[in-house]
Amino acid sequence: MTNFVNLSFHATMRIMADSKIKIAVAGIGNCASSLIQGLEYYKDVDEKSSAVPGLMHNNFGGYLIRDIEAVAAFDINANKIGKDISEAIWVSPTNSRKFIDVPKKNVKVLAGALLDGIAPHMENYFPRKENAKNVVRILRDSGAEMLISFLPVGSREATRFYANACLEAGVAFINGIPEFIASDPEWAKKFEERGIPCAGDDIQSQVGATILHRALVELIRERGQTVLNSYQLDIGGNMDFDNLTDRNRLKSKKISKTDPVIWAAGTKDIKVVPADYIPHLGDKKIAYIIV
Numbered sequence: 001m002t003n004f005v006n007l008s009f010h011a012t013m014r015i016m017a018d019s020k021i022k023i024a025v026a027g028i029g030n031c032a033s034s035l036i037q038g039l040e041y042y043k044d045v046d047e048k049s050s051a052v053p054g055l056m057h058n059n060f061g062g063y064l065i066r067d068i069e070a071v072a073a074f075d076i077n078a079n080k081i082g083k084d085i086s087e088a089i090w091v092s093p094t095n096s097r098k099f100i101d102v103p104k105k106n107v108k109v110l111a112g113a114l115l116d117g118i119a120p121h122m123e124n125y126f127p128r129k130e131n132a133k134n135v136v137r138i139l140r141d142s143g144a145e146m147l148i149s150f151l152p153v154g155s156r157e158a159t160r161f162y163a164n165a166c167l168e169a170g171v172a173f174i175n176g177i178p179e180f181i182a183s184d185p186e187w188a189k190k191f192e193e194r195g196i197p198c199a200g201d202d203i204q205s206q207v208g209a210t211i212l213h214r215a216l217v218e219l220i221r222e223r224g225q226t227v228l229n230s231y232q233l234d235i236g237g238n239m240d241f242d243n244l245t246d247r248n249r250l251k252s253k254k255i256s257k258t259d260p261v262i263w264a265a266g267t268k269d270i271k272v273v274p275a276d277y278i279p280h281l282g283d284k285k286i287a288y289i290i291v
């Protein structure tokens with residue numbers, strides 16, 4: 001589910017005025033690791049490069065990958081705080097695959113606002129540190145133009161905290177998690193009134209289970225058949241899956257994963273659920289899709 005709210009002329013021009021797109025990131029876990037590694041891995045790609053595996057666009061609206069620069073980072077894991085972002089992305093329990101060495105970026109991970117960021121059963125996994133009152137100032141001082149949120153699913157209060165901090169600091173908010181901000185009319189209005197872009201909610205892998213499930217039901221309907229029902233069971237061994245074993249945190253993720261398939265299938269009899277956390281799978285996700 002992706003909504004783009006008010007990519008207003010004013011805000012867009014503000015971003016385009018600089019040659020770099022300056023990003024802040026909240027939650028330096030697996031997704032942030034892939035993002036920071038990706039910025040390094042694809043830094044030499046330009047308009048003249050041929051199709052590059054892993055990139056949907058070499059050039060996006062005039063911007064290249066090397067135009068994206070991380071300028072601020074927040075986490076609440078004390079083992080990551082104080083480290084350069086290039087080192088923090090390797091700190092446990094983050095377990096995303098390493099595909100490139102990342103040189104020092106001179107961007108320290110700083111303490112953010114904890115709130116409901118950690119599931120109760122994960123509270124003792126690592127020491128925690130927080131400094132909520134500094135977030136707005138850091139966003140302003142760093143020159144960040146947008147904050148990308150990669151918080152764990154179920155971080156309802158923390159997501160709203162960072163969204164508010166963006167409104168206060170005049171920074172765009174890209175919500176990579178299934179908490180409804182860009183798709184909530186009240187929140188959308190707040191960003192619109194301030195002339196600040198807001199996009200989300202949740203990110204999707206390029207060729208992941210959701211898009212594959214959707215493509216399958218679309219194919220069936222396109223070929224003149226009816227989808228009566230379907231289900232998808234996901235298993236994996238990263239912290240996202242561990243967090244999702246807490247059923248209380250799951251509601252928004254279920255909506256975000258199920259709605260696109262319901263929409264494509266033409267029936268509400270669709271179920272998409274993270275079935276379990278299997279540690280030895282590491283950052284590999286397996287989806288069983290039955291249509």
Ligand SMILES: NC(=O)c1ccc[n+]([C@@H]2O[C@H](COP(=O)([O-])OP(=O)(O)OC[C@H]3O[C@@H](n4cnc5c(N)ncnc54)[C@H](O)[C@@H]3O)[C@@H](O)[C@H]2O)c1
Nearest residue numbers: 027028029030031075112113114117150152153158177239
């Ligand atoms: N991994 C994927 O392929 C994928 C795909 C789509 C969406 N997502 C969503 O993206 C989000 C991040 O996924 P991930 O795999 O990187 O998770 P992760 O658990 O690896 O990383 C989350 C990070 O957020 C930090 N954190 C927790 N509370 C915080 C707070 N209040 N402030 C700042 N940092 C905080 C944690 O310490 C951790 O470093 C999840 O909501 C997930 O559902 C992930």
